[in-house]
Amino acid sequence: DAGVTQSPTHLIKTRGQQVTLRCSPKSGHDTVSWYQQALGQGPQFIFQYYEEEERQRGNFPDRFSGHQFPNYSSELNVNALLLGDSALYLCASSSGQHYGYTFGSGTRLTVV
């Protein structure tokens, strides 16, 4: 049974560029959450998608946007990249509100 799949695994972008990260949830999960994890820090909540709608958003600027598709997969888009956006971006899937997430291995984004 495949877990959460994220692509790409690594990415290097230049300041000002735009990036799209992709996530396929674990089989049977219908909810996708995105987190940003800076080096040496815990994950920070970006937003959660359920039934193709953004259900809740964390304290991130509008440069961060997302989408969920009918097959429950999701994308995270970041526009106008800043050096401070360099981090590990984690996708987590779940079914039900508070039974813990299943995380993917993440996409490591480096902005130069």
Next chain:
Amino acid sequence: QKEVEQDPGPLSVPEGAIVSLNCTYSNSAFQYFMWYRQYSRKGPELLMYTYSSGNKEDGRFTAQVDKSSKYISLFIRDSQPSDSATYLCALTTSGTYKYIFGTGTRLKVLA
């Protein structure tokens, strides 16, 4: 004050030791408490999930929640070198879909 405080470590212990990992929190509304293990260059893996107060045991792992003290713990018995990882606590409440994570504690179990 941060919502969740966690000592970053590193915590080094000999193989076979009992390990105690802890988080303190400030928001008394938190009801769901989780512990995740994160190996280097990997995503977090759910170890333990607890609702409200009390203890929960799973193999070598025991999670404790003391809501009166706003203090949660994870105990690892008979620690192994393969337990070497970063351990993250995560908390949430029924009024939100957002999990609040601690910064993580790096654990090293020495063979």
